Amino acid sequence: MRIKPALASWLQIGPLATVLTLFFGVPVVVVIVVSFFDFDHTDIVPTFILDNYQEIFSSETTGRLYLSSLKFAVIVWAITLVIGFTLANYLVFHVRSLLIKIGLFLLCSVPFWTSTIIRMISWIPFLGRNGLFNTMLMNAGLISQPLDFLLFSDFAVIVAYVHLFTLFMMVPIFNSMARIDTRLIEAAKDAGASRWTILREIVLPLCKSGIALGSIFVVTQVMGDFFVVKVMSGGQSASVVSALQNEIAALQYPPAAASAVVLVIVVVMMVAGILRVVDIRKELAS
Amino acid sequence: MHNTIHNGRPWTFYALTLAFLLFLAFLYGPMLVIYILSFQGPEGGLTFPLRGVSTRWFHELVANGRGGDIVGTFTRSMELAAAVAVITVLMCVSAGLGFRRRFPGSGIVFYLAIASLVMPGLFVGLGVSLIFQLLGWQTDWRESGLGAQLTWTLPFGLLVMFAVIGRFNRSYEEAALDLGATAWQRTREVTLPILLPGIIGVALFGFTLSYDEFARTVLTAGSENTLPLEIWAMTTNVTSPTLYAVGTVTTLVSFTVIGTALGSIALIQRRRSRHAAASLESVLANPVQATDHGRRPAMPANAQNGSIELVAVTKTYTPGAPPAVAGLDLKVAHGAYCCLLGPSGCGKTTILRMIAGHEFPTSGDVLIGDRNVTGLAPVDRGTAMMFQSYALFPHRSVIDNVAFALKIRGISKDARNATARELLEKVRLEAFANRLPSELSGGQQQRVALARALITNPRVLLLDEPLSALDEYLRLRMRGELRRIQRELGITFIHVTHTQLEATAVADVVVVMEQGRIEQAASAREIFLQPRNAYVARFIGGQNVLSGSVERLADGRAVVQTGTGARVEVPLAGMHVAPGGTVFASLRRDRIAVRRLGTGEARRELHNSVTGEIHTIENQGSYVKITIDLGDSEEFVANVPEEHYFMDPIDIGDRAVATWSPGDVRLLEDRPSAGSAAMAQPSPIAA
Amino acid sequence: MCRYRKATGLNWYRNEGVLGMTVGNAGNRVSGLSRRALLKGTAAGAGTAIGFEAVTGFPTIWAQNVKDVTLIHIGGSYACIKEIGDQAGKDLGFKVEMQVVDPATQLSRALTQPKSFDINNIDNSSIVYMVGKGVLKAIPVKDYKLWDKTVPIFTTGKFPDGRPIPTQGLSPIKTGFWTGPDAKKLSDKPTDFLTMVPSLFNADTLGIRPDLVGGRDKVTSWGDLISPKYKGKAALVDYAPVGIIDVAMALEATDQIKYVDKGNMTKAEIDKTIKLVQDLKKSGHFRAFWSNFDQSVNLMASSEVVIQSMWSPAVTAVRSRGIDCYFAPLKEGYRGWSNGIAPMAHLDGLKLDCAMEYLNWFNSGWQGGFIAKQGYYTPVPETARKFMTPEEWDYWYEGKPAAVDIKDPYGNLMEKKGAVRDGGSLWEREGHVTVWNTVMDEDRYLTRRWNDFISA
Incomplete structure (x- = not known):
């Protein structure tokens, strides 16, 4: 008896596909349907209209929100990539003992076991106008006025994002870096390649699946965030989702659903773009 | 360039260590704020220095209901996170393995997962709660909350699994199948242990993500809050220091819980490995007595017959593309050593894998011992496979690798270790029984792989480029070793190689392949003496291929004029050629005499000779290989015995005449007929 | 389309809900009071402020059943306080579970999962989101015993000095009454059907x-x-x-x-x-x-x-x-707001009786005394007064300088002796x-x- 390969594969991904269909696929259909509905005050009126989308595409706020979210996504992506790559490089090639590697990883993940909400408010005593950092700078005589841009600003938002998402970048890069055959690097060394050349010509290309995965994690998380941007900018900045959350809070589901649909399309296209550069599934099959 | 410091650490090490420490400081900065400020005095804002120290904020948490139900919600979140982690691991491991194949619908599921990662969590929660309501079910953190969280952790876990599975060599699984493992045994014994680091990673990811999830849980948790919901609700009532106290307490408890869990796992593992070591020692202590237990597992009835027959086998990987194997027929007698020889991509490995049962023919049948095994699983075929990369399980010792198939068959540990030791002795590795594969040299790994393949008493051993990873010296030694073992066991060996020397050295039957077809299947000697066509003659080596048009026919010979004008007599040997037609012929390189063209000697038009300029000369020890440039594209080589050559050494650039006897010329089939049946019998003279 | 309405749960007009309501009320009229009286008689603690006449001689089965009842009360953490639920449990004999949620979640849950809780503790302005949804149960004024003692801004739309309350924004009157027992439409003047029992109010600046x-x-x-x-x-x-x-x-x-x-x-x-x-x-x-x-x-x-x-x-x-x-x-001037508790439409039978019991208990003093020490006013101040010291009453309600140190409900120091409440x-x-x-x-x-x- 032999099971057809395609059937075997379906059996293997079946449970996952079922859960995703039930808890994501079906709700998403509801969201899409609602996004075409009208509503008055607080009632949803089931008629087919395009107003919700028209409103999104005609409002200049939409462009501003996406621009701001994209700006955060790109900056945070670049920073987490550099930090994540550097640290993964350190863990893979410079830390020799497996035990220490595991220990350092655990050390990095411990802060994530404290509520994000609590961690966000812990930046205030640090970055605030009268916070630790400003006090230190003033005591050192470097500045005479407290720096306002440290807190409730785009800067603060980026700091918090980097704090939250670097690990998401580091772990996949670490994974793919650990796969690199050290003989390749020795071979490159023999060929006279400098450390930098090895990094650029060998390590970087061989890590691209990890970088792609990390990029997907970071970009989707930043694009989908409403909490960090709200808290760390002191409500001064908004993201696509924070605007959408305001609508949900006011029970205006149809326009919120339409924004969600647009957002998902935009971000899935971004992910598809990443996958176009690096085909993760192809790497998987090899 | 002296940028290394003592201790052999490059300066980059210190720079990166510093960078890492800075990152840790960055990660822990807010945590320190939380820990310190949770103990701040009852008075003072969120500023340093602290105005005194107190436990007011912890008191506020514990002594009255203002702090919310921290204990209950914490327990609930831990439970939920653990459940999410377990389910995520199970589903993602399974799906990750399933996704290795591209199949209809896989793209849809993949992008469903991606979209699920992207969708704002609030909407997932809203949708799930609406659907629960539609169905008349109550939302509950155990059901709807769990499901909503999975829409997030599953895509995360799946992508992490992708990265891990990419590292996983599929031949490990095939090796396990070969050795008789059921799907479940294979998963438990091989796949999961190798994927373990990734599984731990996914579990940690799942736990961490779920433990603090807010957006998806908020509308789906039902009438009981989880910790993040409670903390979020608390921000409407209590102030930061109290929340810091929550942070301090939950971190402490998480540490205790996770520390205890890790500690007990470590303890169990240590105990288990100690136990394993003890039992191994007991086996090592009495190796002799163990032989009696070496009962071999039951085999199919016709186990003794290891003959192989392929009937009209076609394998197409991509519909529309040219087949990897095209309508192929082949018969190999029991006990033969058969080599499949051909360049890479000729289909030889595909044939091997179809015999093993790791691939299935698109059409046609595979027979082993006169029994049609086309649809059977590898373990039911009585075959064993030795993989090109050996596919030794990296997490098992040498003896465990060898004994694996017996373990699968439920043989007791003592008995199977005894048998395994017997086989290790046969391959002279008994001293390495306790090592891990990574601690062995290439040649040793190869012999372990051989021992592991042989432990099931197979009637057919399939070897996929078994010698390609070895150095020249080892390759020659192992070649002899393989042949010796094959003779000793008397079973059928199918050996895939792209080196003609390897094939002719060991095989009874050599099958020369090209583009999914068999060009010739015969004994090594026959192939050398009677190559069937120009392709075989060129590939097998030791032959020059001549071509030209038939000038006339006489005395059972054809006189052929080559492109350079030389005339060659070709014995027809019963074959039919027409005057004027183009024919190919082979000429043995070791039967050619070469002499210098005398000064002033006119270029004569002799039959069975060619004239040209010496292009290269290579001393091969017992003979000298001389390449003569005839002015056409075909290489013309003469292998001249060294004593002949050195009597009057000619030099590169000299003009020379090569002559031979017509009896060393063989007529070739000019156009090899595709798919013609090839019968291969072990040649009695090959031994 | 029709199917969809039901699916989203955002816009359903359930006839059976209305019907169920009427029947339920009829039942109450017959036996409700007696049951309630019985509850008091068997389970009420000494701290109960409003004394119903104790009735004895009824079979104890009701008291037994009541033990198994749990009411889930959701609201913001400033109002939905565990101590209050615990005290209600002690006084009434059934369990009240307090679940704290943020306002946005509370609204969404009230509309998408109205059956996941029993008592909705909301801002009066949020009532407009519930209009036409049929998720709340109208409260007949006659079943709420403290209506007469409630401050007039809720009952008549006037300040105690007779001035009408301002009409800008959603005043308690605009959101306080249903046009009928079907809880479908808001009335802009007092009726016999309350949208919620007002539970606290305040003025912000x-x-x-x-x-x-x-x-x-x-x-x-x-x-x-x-x-x-x-x-x-x-x-x-x-x-x-x-x-x-x-x-x-x-x-x-x-x-x-x-x-x-x-x-x-x-x-x-x-x-x-x-x-x-x-x-x-x-x-x-x-x-x-x-x-x-x-x-x-x-x-x-x-x-x-x-x-x-x-x-x-x-x-x-x-x-x-x-x-x-x-x-x-x-x-x-100030921006005023109020808060109330409303039973959910799905309640019926014994649980509904317990919910009504709870609504009556809520403003009977203990809760008012508790939240007064957080700076909120209860709509029935005279009951709360019994649960406060005279010094506390003078400070919080009368705007007099504190005669003693003022503590919060948990005993922490809030204001030192001599302080005056901001605004009076x-x-x-x-x-x-x-x-x-x-x-x-x-x-x-x-x-x-x-x-x-x-x-x-």
């Missing part, structure tokens, strides 16, 4: 840091919120319906806009308001926009901000850290309400424009 603005008397008008003096040191609540009112008070105080009804602006008024406040934001006037209690406390306590929208407990929380903070009485007595504060918390007709437009403003 701006919070300031006197030490950083130069004294308590330096801020006297809502206009100071947008005064250039406080550039970069002001904050606003990031919740459109409340934030816009605070801004409107400031703009009106500085004569920049004259509104017809701040509590229900026209699109043009919204546009003009957003435009002005957006310019202020761009000039860097606002340091932050806060979205929860803790954030508002942090802004003040860390000296990031010296003047902002604020709620009474936040002022108290800052002050309890030894940092001066003042809930400044302003000449334009109950009616000095509540009597100067000029606008109520609201949900405008142009709610959808406001949310959109508010998003424009925040993202600018």
